[in-house]
Amino acid sequence: MHETAIVAGLMRIITQQASKHGAAHVSRVTVKVGRLRAVEPQQLRACFEMFAEGTVADGAELVVEEIGVRGRCRGCATEFDVPRYHFQCPACAGNDIEVIQGQELFIENFEASSSPPPAVDPPLVPK
């Protein structure tokens, strides 16, 4: 469950950035995750939901954009999408491949508002 540690990092960034920008509520967070990171988007979202509870991002949607693996052949410089972690050059069949995409793990942006979130259960004020 390394998703826990990743989400802890995510929450730290969101909390910092939200207060820096005076955001009262975060409604949507977008992260980019390369397929060489062994991160389960579903676990990431479940974990985020838990960590976000009671914070500025309570109830926010986590959008996980997965990024496929791309390689560059060190033999002939061909760039190609790596299918199923099979690192072999389609042009020269070489197997000395540099990873040029697929190791991303970062937050891209989040949507915030300066007003607090609408209360789920608006308290009834009798009068």
Added chain:
Amino acid sequence: MCDNCGCNLTDANRHALGAEEHHTIEVLENLLQVNDIQAGHNREHFDEYGVFAVNIMSGPGSGKTSLLEATIKALPPGVKVAVIEGDLETENDAERIRRHGVPAIQITTGMACHLDAHMVHGALHELALQGLDILFIENVGNLVCPASFDIGQHRNVILLSVTEGDDKPAKYPVMVHAADLALITKTDLLPYIEEFSVGRARDSFLGIKGQLPIIELSAKNGAGLEQWIAWLLAEVAKRRPAAAA
């Protein structure tokens, strides 16, 4: 009609939801930045003393601790080593290492199924790096998480034992891809496990990382250990040109 998707918003009521106050904040920050910075700091500690730090990863029970015990016995005298042991719960592995007269620090990770850079840094406070040649860091037995966390190591080694199946590398491509050396362990058991083909295991590794060096060995009968020792000494020599002999 629908209060959730906003399809009932008209120009007249839109402002009531404060829609115009929403804005997108661009961030672009690495989610593991705190860990990665700490890992870089750990590496500085290692480099300051010319210590070769090697991260040993595998599934549970592939023979990491047994290999370290055999390695301690097989290294030439004068090569000084220490071990950091990662385990969910117990001190057992560190005690096994200490019996050979080698300093060993146990990190019990509790809930975390991997070591991270801060845990390793904590262990460094209990360890004298001066005069060390190799620091072995045995990661928690787990083929997924440990590959995601830089702990400041110079090299990653992955173990696959012949009792695990020769298709394992293909199932854990991320960890295989992160490896600098693969060891096929417990080869003394090969005569009893006809399902395991060393050729297929090698192909499985090489399909993911064509340049990956692979050594077959047995911690029990010592076969193949000399190649592993040679690999280690070559790495030590890179960091200690003067002391290498």
